[in-house]
Amino acid sequence: MPQLFRVDRVRGCMLGMAVGDALGAPLEGLSSQQIKSHYGWVRDYVDGVRAWKRKPFRWRLPGLYSDDTQQALALCDVLLEQGRVDQERLGDLYLGLLSPRGNFLGAHRGSGKSFRQVLAALEKGIPAGACGQPGAGIGAAMRIAPAALFFRDDADAMFEAVLASSLMTHRDVRSVTGALTVAHAVRRLAAGEPKSPSLLLRVASDLARQEELIERHYAAQVTHRREFGRSMVTAVVRAEAVLEMPRDRALAALVEEANRHGAEPACRRATQGFPPACIPTCLYILLTTNSFEEAITEMVNLGGDSDTTGAMLGAMAGAHYGANAIPTQWIEGLRNVSGIDKRAIAIAQGSANGLAIPDLIATEHALTREEIETFEQFAGVATDDRGRGMNPVC
Numbered sequence: 001m002p003q004l005f006r007v008d009r010v011r012g013c014m015l016g017m018a019v020g021d022a023l024g025a026p027l028e029g030l031s032s033q034q035i036k037s038h039y040g041w042v043r044d045y046v047d048g049v050r051a052w053k054r055k056p057f058r059w060r061l062p063g064l065y066s067d068d069t070q071q072a073l074a075l076c077d078v079l080l081e082q083g084r085v086d087q088e089r090l091g092d093l094y095l096g097l098l099s100p101r102g103n104f105l106g107a108h109r110g111s112g113k114s115f116r117q118v119l120a121a122l123e124k125g126i127p128a129g130a131c132g133q134p135g136a137g138i139g140a141a142m143r144i145a146p147a148a149l150f151f152r153d154d155a156d157a158m159f160e161a162v163l164a165s166s167l168m169t170h171r172d173v174r175s176v177t178g179a180l181t182v183a184h185a186v187r188r189l190a191a192g193e194p195k196s197p198s199l200l201l202r203v204a205s206d207l208a209r210q211e212e213l214i215e216r217h218y219a220a221q222v223t224h225r226r227e228f229g230r231s232m233v234t235a236v237v238r239a240e241a242v243l244e245m246p247r248d249r250a251l252a253a254l255v256e257e258a259n260r261h262g263a264e265p266a267c268r269r270a271t272q273g274f275p276p277a278c279i280p281t282c283l284y285i286l287l288t289t290n291s292f293e294e295a296i297t298e299m300v301n302l303g304g305d306s307d308t309t310g311a312m313l314g315a316m317a318g319a320h321y322g323a324n325a326i327p328t329q330w331i332e333g334l335r336n337v338s339g340i341d342k343r344a345i346a347i348a349q350g351s352a353n354g355l356a357i358p359d360l361i362a363t364e365h366a367l368t369r370e371e372i373e374t375f376e377q378f379a380g381v382a383t384d385d386r387g388r389g390m391n392p393v394c
């Protein structure tokens with residue numbers, strides 16, 4: 001692939017991830033019907049005050065991404081610095097976003113319970129590789145796109161990078177193979193492979209081969225392998241059967257399939273933050289839409305875990321369509337667009353040489369302060385000195 005096209009796809013993936021995250025962040029936790037009643041059909045960044053009048057702490061600054069993109073940017077920096085996923089260095093960045101100490105979650109925006117437990121373990125000095133939590137969450141998959149882009153020509157190195165990143169926060173096999181699913185989809189799409197139903201089978205084939213590597217080399221670290229070791233392969237393959245169904249029937253079928261793979265609590269939405277639910281749903285939306293804009297608007301208007309599904313689908317769709325396909329108003333309204341774009345260019349060229357990439361920790365603290373100050377203005381009240389109002393329990 002010519003270098004120009006490769007850079008455009010890498011930029012599309014990184015910017016698409018952040019755009020999808022930022023579009024979905026104010027809608028997280030809402031149903032599709034609630035979104036419709038408050039906003040109609042969401043086509044741009046919205047002010048969450050309409051939907052969260054009774055829960056103002058759920059409000060998000062329009063155009064500002066959440067922890068999904070923050071963690072991906074941290075992963076970018078480690079890959080560019082070290083050439084691999086150095087777990088301790090990545091843990092240091094997570095803690096840097098947490099500091100100053102006593103400021104609740106610091107610059108982390110919208111982090112869930114599982115990741116907060118990881119942060120607590122890191123603060124206690126527990127090695128980064130031993131902090132992974134037992135639940136089958138989606139956090140490992142939401143941030144993984146940079147690893148797929150950095151190791152796009154080396155599937156074995158990508159596998160090791162995905163495992164190193166994933167096991168810092170998640171030990172369940174559904175989380176780990178969920179991250180591998182997103183990584184393989186991004187890798188193939190960024191390489192110019194067609195967006196067609198066969199993508200599902202190609203990604204499933206990648207997963208099947210690497211499940212054997214997990215069993216061989218990570219059996220002591222990855223849990224629930226026997227019960228759910230093939231859950232993601234099965235869920236991805238079976239998504240092909242819903243591609244021709246009407247949207248409502250297809251989403252119901254994806255929920256039904258996800259519940260065959262041990263969802264706790266049971267899935268009620270295809271966009272629930274459970275890997276066998278929301279990752280096949282992202283692939284389904286990608287394959288049944290015809291542009292970046294259509295894919296992302298379809299996804300975020302479904303509600304549920306809309307920031308994370310927006311981020312994952314944004315990475316996939318951006319890798320396929322490229323940066324130039326992302327609507328101009330979405331790029332212009334995105335916070336820290338220059339910092340994201342420079343990291344994307346660095347990832348594409350394999351080095352940050354010659355690029356003045358802004359410091360991640362300073363940038364994210366400044367963005368979070370801006371969000372908190374804006375929140376205080378619209379709410380008419382001050383958050384406490386730990387900024388609890390901007391970090392919902394999820």
